[in-house]
Amino acid sequence: MTFKMKRYISHAFIHLILLSITMITVIPLLWMITTSLKTPDNVMRMPPQWIPDPITLDSYYEAFTVQPLTRSLINSLLIALANVFGTLLFSSMAAFAFAKLRFRGKNLVFMILLTSLTVPSQVTLIPMYVAYSRIGWVDTYLPLILPNVLLNAYGVFMIRQFMAGVPDAYMEAARIDGAGYARIFCVIYLPLCKQILITLGLYNFINSWNNFLTPLVMLNSTEKFTVSLLLSTYKVMYNINWSLLMAASTVSVLPTMILFFLAQKHFVEGITVAGVKG
Amino acid sequence: MLKKFMPVWSMLICLMVLVGCTNTGTSSSGNTSESQESSASGVENESSTAGPLETVQIAISASAPTVEGMNEVLDVINARLAEKNIQAELLEIPSDGWVPFYQKLMALQAAGNAPGLAQIAEFYMPVMISKNQITDLTDKLSELNMEDYFDKAFQGASVVDGKTYGIPSGQYSVVMYFNKDLFDAAGLAYPSQDWDNPTTLQEVAEMARQLTSGSGADKIYGFGTHTSILHIEHYLKGNGGPGVYDENYKCLLMEPLNLEVYQIFGQMAVQDKSMLNSNDTKVMGAADLFKEGRLAIYVDGTWNQSAFRDIDKFTPGIAAVPGKAGKGCSASFLDQWIIPAGSEQKDAAWQIIKEILAEDSQTILFDRSLFGITVRQDVLEQSLDGFVGPKFDEADREVFVESLNRLIPAPYTPAYSELNPRYTAELSQLTLGTLSVEEAVSNMVEICDTMNAREN
Structure with a gap:
């Protein structure tokens, strides 16, 4: 067997494994979409139908009419965007301070910030709810945005690790030219962090979009429900209309899928860069 | 550059404040x-x-x-x-x-x-x-x-x-749903609809053995039942046993008449291969298998009724939960x-x-x-x-209603949520044949006693 042949076989084998892994990921998505296009009677039919017969959009129509799905999509989008841009702004500023500025207790504050990552959000949820209830924030979007934006330890850590890898010479040169910290941050460091910011933004968007527990506890009014909350209302206790649930699920994952495909290149690069520089 | 960024950030901060402050006037706990x-x-x-x-x-x-x-x-x-x-x-x-x-x-x-x-x-x-x-x-x-x-x-x-x-x-009760067409094809008499004199679990096991046929995707299973700890009580008491717990939440599963129930399950699942195990229901749940006509006997809650009343592939029936004479009962939900x-x-x-x-x-x-x-x-x-639906006849309706007069409390304890998954895992081991009946039940007893003691 020639070297070329061996290489072909080796590549074919690797592609086969990758293809199998891809199928494992993609098949549930495809199944969700095909189920959403089936009539309720055909959902559990054996053998399973990969191409629904008949194809119907009734479940999509029902998904938008039985519950305020459009409204919840808008709510989720607003919360996610506020989370993304707020986190990028405040986390990058904090990261710049931790990475490049010198002040007393910097390492201690950074360590305290990092320890907050070890506390599961479920543990603090009810005490936070009690606190927010006292200041009248319950049933508003503030508890879903402000804590995440102002104290995003993961975001600060990620950007700080990247910024720490950028040579101090850039800052020193800018200081000699008379630039202040704000200008150095905006003009030099933020553009250099583009990839990591896109990665963090995407990560935050997906997290905010899929968050179920915090909106469940903090929101009471149906018109304020996020899409993840609304999805759960398509299920009746002990009884599920699968095609309806899958139609609503398909609609709910579309924004994150589109966003991921658009930012895929930056996302992968950002992860790589964060790994290398970190 | 700084000036270029400022409007963007200002706009975003405004967006955050606007979104955060969205409150249409509903009270903090209101929802109208x-x-x-x-x-x-x-x-x-x-x-x-x-x-x-x-x-x-x-x-x-x-x-x-x-x-x-x-x-x-x-x-x-x-x-x-x-x-x-x-x-x-x-x-x-x-x-x-x-x-x-x-x-x-x-x-x-x-x-x-x-x-x-x-x-x-x-x-x-x-x-x-x-x-x-x-x-x-x-x-x-x-x-x-x-x-x-x-x-x-x-x-x-x-x-x-x-x-x-x-x-x-x-309220929900538990009944025994069965596929009349499969019984007719096998030449078997339908299970008893008399709660005072139900078909015994051993007789059901024999029916299930005869009703099981085929293999792979075409296999027709004889018997299926819900596997949570809540769904065992009617089998145990129906068999004359003391039930899952005594009044102090001490687990009694090793009592001879209780153990007999698990031995029959083991016989059906491992020897006869007539009972659904956890692998058989990974693709399609037991209720869906029953609806598709691939499960002859299904003992489960009456929450299935709204789905089963639409069955059009065969004639379904309802019988009393298996048990000995005078012991017929149904767990309540x-x-x-x-x-x-x-x-x-x-x-x-x-x-x-x-x-x-x-x-x-x-x-x-x-x-x-x-x-x-x-x-x-x-x-x-x-x-x-x-x-109940028109597919079920008058006798089915009577046995359905009578199940509500035969309710017994399901064995809930404060530790139920934690112990039930572990109990179910042991029952899966039993029905898969990876543990003997005695080993599996002994493990179940230990799980129940330990977790209930911790919660109390």
Whole structure:
């Protein structure tokens, strides 16, 4: 067997494994979409139908009419965007301070910030709810945005690790030219962090979009429900209309899928860069 | 460059503030849909009695059919409650199961925003009672005419030490569904529909063996049953055993008559291969296999009725749960209306419970198949045919109704949520044949005793 042949076989084998892994990921998505296009009677039919017969959009129509799905999509989008841009702004500023500025207790504050990552959000949820209830924030979007934006330890850590890898010479040169910290941050460091910011933004968007527990506890009014909350209302206790649930699920994952495909290149690069520089 | 960024950041900060401050004026614990608002205003207009209107929130799962049904009930009962200056409104909690629902309820209670009234799964009752999270309703029961109701529905996990902490929002029993066509094809007599003289589990095992045929995707299974610890009680007591626990929650599964049940399961699953195991139901659940005509006998809850009444591939039947003569029984599943301990409107909430139990409210809920089978005997009688469906004959309907008179409490303990997955895992090992019956049951006993002792 020639070297070329061996290489072909080796590549074919690797592609086969990758293809199998891809199928494992993609098949549930495809199944969700095909189920959403089936009539309720055909959902559990054996053998399973990969191409629904008949194809119907009734479940999509029902998904938008039985519950305020459009409204919840808008709510989720607003919360996610506020989370993304707020986190990028405040986390990058904090990261710049931790990475490049010198002040007393910097390492201690950074360590305290990092320890907050070890506390599961479920543990603090009810005490936070009690606190927010006292200041009248319950049933508003503030508890879903402000804590995440102002104290995003993961975001600060990620950007700080990247910024720490950028040579101090850039800052020193800018200081000699008379630039202040704000200008150095905006003009030099933020553009250099583009990839990591896109990665963090995407990560935050997906997290905010899929968050179920915090909106469940903090929101009471149906018109304020996020899409993840609304999805759960398509299920009746002990009884599920699968095609309806899958139609609503398909609609709910579309924004994150589109966003991921658009930012895929930056996302992968950002992860790589964060790994290398970190 | 700095100037270039500033408008963007300013705009985003404004967006955040705007989004965060979005509050359409609903109170922190309020949740009023348009239909409720309109009905409420109607009620206010009708109300001629002086004094402020007391608005009581009812926390329910926010699924569309439930909300729609409950709104219809509220339209009816608010008209009556207006005379007492009480108005009920829904607090819709979006949840795909009881766990998030309970979490939300606990958060509301912790913050002093407890709803006046809430629906909760029966399995939370032991833990909520032990933590004093719900109100004792024992004294209020005398206000109900108990002859109107199925008395067994007012037992179960809501009753502890003779005190009643919840009122059933509905009831489910367990019955034995079977495929008449498969029985006819195998030349077998149908299982007994007499609760006083049911088919024994050993006889069911023999039927299942004869009904099993084929292999792979075409295999027809003889027997399937729910595998949670709640679903074993009727087999154990039906076999003459003492049940899962004694009065001190000591696990009794190793008692000879209890153990016999697991031995028969082991025989069906491992030797005869006639009983569904956990691998067989990975692609398609047991209820769906039954609906598809691939499962001959299925012992499970009557929550399946709304799905099974549409069966068009074969003629289904209902029989009594397997057991020895004089021992026929069925585990009860009774979700509850509770008044949270933190509720500041306990009397008004009780008035609402009474209105929900009224004939017209129960008719609305039962006709919509919400919250299970009605607890009112008269409503069940009126709406039975529609609920059971035309595919089931008169004898099936009788055995279905009689199951509600044979209810026994399911073995809930405060540790149920934690121990049940581990119990189910051991039962899977038994039915897969990876553990002997004695080993598996011994492990189950250890799990139950350890976890119950920890919780107590």
